[in-house]
Amino acid sequence: MMATRRALLKSGACALAAVAMPPRFLARVADAAEARGKVLVAVFQRGAVDGLSMVIPHGDPGYYASRTSIALARPRQGDADIALELDGFFALHPTLAPLLPLWRERTLAIVPACGSPDTTRSHFDAQDYMETGTPGVKSTPDGWLGRAAGVLPAGRVTPFRSVALGTQLPRILRGDAGAIALRSLDRFEVRTTTEVSTSKGFESLYQQGIQDLLHGTGRETFEAVKMLKSAGAARLTPANGAQYPRGRFGESLRQIAQLIRADVGLRIAFTDMEGWDTHVAQGAEQGQLANRLRDFGAGLAAFARDLGDRMSDVVVLTMSEFGRTVAENGNRGTDHGHATAMFVFGGSVRGGRLYGRWPGLAREQLFESRDLAVTTDFRTLFNEVATRHLAVPATAGLFPGWTPAAPLGLIG
């Protein structure tokens, strides 16, 4: 952790120089090509989303055989209330309709059977493994996005290089490069009733002194506050008529878009969404899961719309710790399973198609006779996005102890 903060301190000096003269700083950003580095937005569906309901394998007879009450009906031309056809074998959940234009524009790719080689069905462990990028190894101190932030090709380094929207810094962003967690851009400041010197007082308290987690974070905090204020990110309203769904997820994506558009040097953003652990009354076209998916799809689509042309620099990657049982359980829900579906869109993603082998839903094809098998190791997908989109050097070894497999080829 100490090394972390020291590295940060160095980066902080650049940031401080940048904020000293706001107008020139902004002008410089506009013409510096490097300042518009590629951006990766990672979205974690915490609680294990049922991939089979997001991307429905209606062409697999095992799907309907295993799910008597929660299967979505086969798509029908012209019926928007039921599953939406993708390729004749897979269909999209109807509440994810806002993502369909991205699929048609060939910018949305789907990996339908992605997951971890580790077999744990513990939410906590599986999330940890997906965030550290080291399945089965608990001692990894940092996250794979945190490591990626440390090896990005040269570019502007600001306190906003890595940002998580939320009250806690997730494991995935921890690392020597440092990262910011914040819940709201509006409230990211010291609020006093009077003068500003109290803020300076707090700042000084963390300026000097020992190198530890608290002091390092404190220094980082005040650099970031100043930069954010001068960039005016919080004042940007959604562009292109984008409408974010109400609630934390929509708010998080809206603010990530603000940070991107304000050119504060954001390269890696993270947000998450809870409520996917549908053990009971999961629903099908409508119901509990559909309601979550509606926010999920609407949020992602609004984000793409808000950024408009800027999406050519941005890739959004969704993930979840594992999928759910192929068969529904005794309560019209699903229990913890194995592989799940992940989405990738934006940037130079070769979309409009699915990647990775479909393992099949016949009993003998299932993992441990109950779950969708993993045919794409999540590291294959994540590594490809990191190296091809963010240009993290392949030699950086983002995923210790793993030899990269052949890439899926989903990024052009």
Added chain:
Amino acid sequence: MSAWRGRLALGLLPLALVGCAAAREPAAATAERAAPVPDDAAALHVLQRVTYGPRPGDVARVRAVGVGAWLERQLDPDRIDDTAVEQALRALPTLTMSIADLQRDYPRLDPELQRKLASGEMTPRELREQYPTDKRPGRIVAELQTARMLRAVNSERQLQEVMVDFWFNHFNVFANKGEVRWYVTAYERDVIRPHALGRFPDLLRATARHPAMLYYLDNWLSVRPGYTVRTGPNQGRRAGLNENYARELLELHTLGVDGGYTQADVTEVARAFTGWSINRPRQDAHFVFRPGTHDVGEKRVLGYSIRAGGERDGEQILDLLAGHPTTARFIARKLVRRLVADEVPPALVERVATAYRTTGGDIRAMLRVIFAAPEFQAPAAAGAKIKKPSEFVVSATRAVGATVDARGAWALARATAEIGEGLYEAVPPTGHADRAEAWVNPGALLSRMNFALALADGRLPGVRSDLGTLVGDADRRQPRAVLEQLLTGLLHGRSSPQTRAVLIAQLDQPEITRLTADDRGPANTDVGKLAALVLGSPEFQRR
């Protein structure tokens, strides 16, 4: 201290900055008196760990009784008079109500009213008249959050409060999942609280049978594979196992995720708990065992054969788990992490686990081992833990000697949520984290500073800080003297030279020190601003 000496102190500031011995400063006498003598240090340390932080005068009180005697008193909360806080809690009627009464008096929105509102037959105002906000289910959770904060700030039974928080988090339920909001009051009151300093196996058994847990982890719906529903809206439907509770029972409540169980064990445990359900969940929800939905076959769990039959199957599993050495170690580790350090000393974990095994999971016995441990008392342990949001908020409130009523406690609960720890609002069964990395980040740190400002400025409704008592007889025209009192009162002399130097430098700010009209010297010190800086300092984030 005279005026010129105060100014001289400011002049000598650079000395402090280069790390010169504090003894050179004119104010050294105060500073040295503030540095804790050994007895004070021990008293301070137990107050930081066993309570929600010292109030003014607490260190002296603990020292007067003796640390050992004071700890024993805390271990026996029923003998501590707590009438003042009990009195204050009467403002919160839901705390003592049964699940049945809560379901009746704080009902869900009538679908008919909802329809009328949607169709425009009824205005929102008319709805509020017929369905007042203080009679809605949200009120139940709000009162519970308020009560938790009220007790944390004001209760004399501080160890009990710390352990209630610890065990609730260990056996977490999310208050806003379905029916849980009507159950969670009873869950804390009847399950967590009575056993917080009791025996772990009793606590485990009580959680397993409570509607809050049965609902939160879905066990109430888990039935034997192939069961066909006989009555009700789902009549004729086939139902079966739900392994949610079984898995978390093993992973989070007892053995721990590395506890050596397999997926087959999870399924077998789920089979054993079929039939453990909730009777009349929307009326007077209570535990029921339904023999008709129970899987009667033999189960094999962790290599043992379970064939007690009926309700006894589940009980036998709980006995097996509560008596398992892996559970002892898992619970010991978690207690040590909370009370000693994030990086747990392994030898201490082993000793606490031994206490668990030899006493049948007596929580008091485990705590006594921890409190007596050299690892607990070591100087390195002092300040080793970063306060989690609730600990920060409550400790700051206690440190400034604030008076808090129910409205104030609600403000504290909201502040805690703003910093990231919504009470009863942790969605996953893991509850809230108990490690520094989870709580230290820029957004949360700013929220802490903003809370410190709001608290010290008296901007929190229902929270009245008593900064006057804290600075005592210090002359407000002597900013340095005021600061020394605050450092003593809030940090107990545990301020680093850097923090001290920065704060001394701040005394020059017009915001902190207002000068006389003729600019000849300090006229008044803004104690609130200065206190906020101390509460927002790195040292105050530790316990």
